[in-house]
Amino acid sequence: MASTTTTARRESPARRRVLDTARALFYGEGIHAVGIDRIIAEAGVAKATFYHHFPSKDDLVCAYLEEQLSSVRQLAVPRGATPEEKIVSVFEAIGEITCKPGFRGCAFINAAAEYPDPGHPVRRVVDTFRRWFRDTLRDLLIAAGHPDPERTALMLLALRDGLAVAGDLDDPANAGPAVRSAVARLIGTDAA
Amino acid sequence: MASTTTTARRESPARRRVLDTARALFYGEGIHAVGIDRIIAEAGVAKATFYHHFPSKDDLVCAYLEEQLSSVRQLAVPRGATPEEKIVSVFEAIGEITCKPGFRGCAFINAAAEYPDPGHPVRRVVDTFRRWFRDTLRDLLIAAGHPDPERTALMLLALRDGLAVAGDLDDPANAGPAVRSAVARLIGTDAA
DNA sequence: CCAAGACTAGACAGATCTGTCTGGTAATGT
DNA sequence: ACATTACCAGACAGATCTGTCTAGTCTTGG
Numbered sequence: 550m551a552s553t554t555t556t557a558r559r560e561s562p563a564r565r566r567v568l569d570t571a572r573a574l575f576y577g578e579g580i581h582a583v584g585i586d587r588i589i590a591e592a593g594v595a596k597a598t599f600y601h602h603f604p605s606k607d608d609l610v611c612a613y614l615e616e617q618l619s620s621v622r623q624l625a626v627p628r629g630a631t632p633e634e635k636i637v638s639v640f641e642a643i644g645e646i647t648c649k650p651g652f653r654g655c656a657f658i659n660a661a662a663e664y665p666d667p668g669h670p671v672r673r674v675v676d677t678f679r680r681w682f683r684d685t686l687r688d689l690l691i692a693a694g695h696p697d698p699e700r701t702a703l704m705l706l707a708l709r710d711g712l713a714v715a716g717d718l719d720d721p722a723n724a725g726p727a728v729r730s731a732v733a734r735l736i737g738t739d740a741a
Numbered sequence: 742m743a744s745t746t747t748t749a750r751r752e753s754p755a756r757r758r759v760l761d762t763a764r765a766l767f768y769g770e771g772i773h774a775v776g777i778d779r780i781i782a783e784a785g786v787a788k789a790t791f792y793h794h795f796p797s798k799d800d801l802v803c804a805y806l807e808e809q810l811s812s813v814r815q816l817a818v819p820r821g822a823t824p825e826e827k828i829v830s831v832f833e834a835i836g837e838i839t840c841k842p843g844f845r846g847c848a849f850i851n852a853a854a855e856y857p858d859p860g861h862p863v864r865r866v867v868d869t870f871r872r873w874f875r876d877t878l879r880d881l882l883i884a885a886g887h888p889d890p891e892r893t894a895l896m897l898l899a900l901r902d903g904l905a906v907a908g909d910l911d912d913p914a915n916a917g918p919a920v921r922s923a924v925a926r927l928i929g930t931d932a933a
Numbered sequence: 934c935c936a937a938g939a940c941t942a943g944a945c946a947g948a949t950c951t952g953t954c955t956g957g958t959a960a961t962g963t
Numbered sequence: 964a965c966a967t968t969a970c971c972a973g974a975c976a977g978a979t980c981t982g983t984c985t986a987g988t989c990t991t992g993g
Contacts, residue, residue, distance in 0.1 A: 563940065579855050581773035584980055595941040600982070653857060661910055662854035663771050665845060679910060703919035706911075707903025714902040715895070718853055718871055727895035734927060755970065776950060787971040792952070934993100941988075950979070958971075963964100 564602045566592040571613050576656055580610055580663050607670060610660070614674040617656045622681065632693035633736060636686065636705070640732050643709060644725045647716035654717035658710065682706060695736065704735055756794045758784040763805050768848055772802055772855050799862060802852070806866040809848045814873065824885035825928060828878065828897070832924050835901060836917045839908035846909035850902065874898060887928065896927055 570592040574583040585606055589599050603609040625642050627635030646652065653659070657675045664671040686705050690698035708728050715724035762784040766775040777798055781791050795801040817834050819827030838844065845851070849867045856863040878897050882890035900920050907916035 561939075578857050579773070581771070582855070582857075585982085586979080593941095596943080596982085597984080598940055601939080604982095606981070654854065658850070658906055658910075659854040662846065662851040663774070665770050665774075675910060683911075700915075700919045700922065703907070703911075703915055704900075704923040707900055707907055707916065707920055707923070708896075710903035710906040711899025711901070714850055714906070715899055718850075718867060719875075719895075719898075723892075723895055724899065727892045728899055730892065731896040731899065731927060735923060753969070777952085778949080785971095788952085788973080789954080790970050793969080798951070936993090937991090939988100939990080942986090943984105945984075946982090948980075950977100952976090952978105954973105954975075956972090958969100960969080961967085963966090 561602065563592075563594045563598050567594055567599060567602065567609070568612060568616060571609055572616065575610065575613055576653055576659075577651075580660060611670050611674055614656065614660055614671065614678075618674060618678050618681075621678070625682075627685075627689060632689045636689050636693070636736060637729075637732060639685075639689075640705075640709070640712075640729060643712065644729060647712055648721040648725050652716050652721065655710065655713035658713060679706070682709070690736070693736070701735060705732065708732060708735075753794065755784075755786045755790050759786055759791055759794065759801070760804060760808060763801055764808065767802065767805055768845055768851075769843075772852060803862050803866055806848065806852055806863065806870075810866060810870050810873075813870070817874075817877075819877075819881060824881045828881050828885070828928060829921075829924060831877075831881075832897075832901070832904075832921060835904065836921060839904055840913040840917050844908050844913065847902065847905035850905060871898070874901070882928070885928070893927060897924065900924060900927075 567588060570588050571583075574588060574591070585596070585599065588609075589596055603612065624646070625639050628638040629635045657678050660671055661675045666672065683702050683706050687698050687702035690701050695701055708731055712724055712728040715721070715728075759780060762780050763775075766780060766783070777788070777791065780801075781788055784791075795804065816838070817831050820830040821827045849870050852863055853867045858864065875894050875898050879890050879894035882893050887893055900923055904916055904920040907913070907920075
């Protein structure tokens with residue numbers, strides 16, 4: 550069937566290897582800095598096979614970011630009983646990732662820095678991520694009965710961006726706790 | 742004298758044109774995306790002249806960021822009577838820049854995204870900027886008698902980073918006010 | 934048994950990248 | 964008057980970039 554063919558192609562081993570290699574190299578060294586030749590060499594894939602699965606490099610970049618998107622969505626699932634706990638748990642999860650060795654900042658922020666054109670497909674994936682995260686925070690704040698969910702969601706998003714940047718450029722050990730107490734100050738009962 | 746020669750070289754018209762062009766192109770389109778050939782063409786400078794002033798592209802990139810650094814230092818001078826007002830004024834200044842059309846995010850964050858190696862000269866300029874900003878905020882908080890200046894400075898730095906990212910990737914009109922009230926919440930008298 | 938598709942190996946084209954080099958002009962200061 | 968220096972114009976080298984193409988192997992479903 551058509552669906553079988555599609556599934557087979559999507560889960561092809563060569564394609565999988567290319568995507569894994571692309572994620573490691575794009576994230577670790579930057580997108581423009583990594584050429585197709587190097588990706589296919591390290592993935593052990595022929596050039597024709599690569600261009601069979603990905604019509605262009607931009608398609609690979611989009612696929613890489615879309616995988617990151619679904620990965621983050623799974624990892625940053627809110628846990629806890631109350632909406633406040635859920636918000637904190639999301640930041641705890643991000644904070645842990647952010648302090649890990651090998652952390653190189655937010656894949657979406659970094660990618661956007663290399664794709665200035667707001668209409669580019671890559672930027673659209675970035676937009677999807679940011680809208681999802683903002684809406685998630687807003688909904689949690691609404692559920693928590695926060696008086697100003699819309700604006701507070703923007704504050705929290707800004708804090709997350711700052712945490713991601715600091716985890717890459719500054720000392721992650723300091724940034725994590727600081728951002729966490731900032732979140733507490735912003736959504737704490739005293740703020741309401 | 743040597744100093745005369747040095748001054749003449751540093752203020753040479755060709756060098757000035759190269760730096761202006763580099764700033765516009767690097768900031769607007771990304772660093773790896775802009776080649777030397779294009780910079781010298783748009784600056785109207787011969788290739789030999791370029792390599793006379795800048796031994797390599799990396800030197801130009803560093804010079805570009807160092808100019809941004811001193812420019813920000815002049816622009817973000819704290820104004821106002823009280824330390825609280827000074828902190829807010831710095832964010833007001835940054836907020837205005839951030840909402841301007843043509844804003845493409847923080848030049849240092851964007852550059853760091855393209856230079857993953859923390860030991861690279863480019864990253865050292867980025868570090869200088871971040872240390873300066875963090876120390877400035879911390880000193881203002883100390884002057885304001887804030888109980889936790891060190892950690893609060895990190896929070897404010899994270900907010901600034903988030904504001905810069907949001908001004909580029911999201912709707913700047915929303916991000917500005919949100920971050921400003923977040924600053925108020927974090928340094929407000931109730932926080933003390 | 935055989936057709937189709939996934940895959941490999943690698944040459945090739947055309948553009949672009951950084952950086953070097955030659956050669957010549959113009960201004961400047963001593 | 965002369966040496967130095969800034970500058971221009973552009974060829975050139977060698978590497979690397981994306982993307983195409985040929986040609987052949989291997990696997991698998993019908």
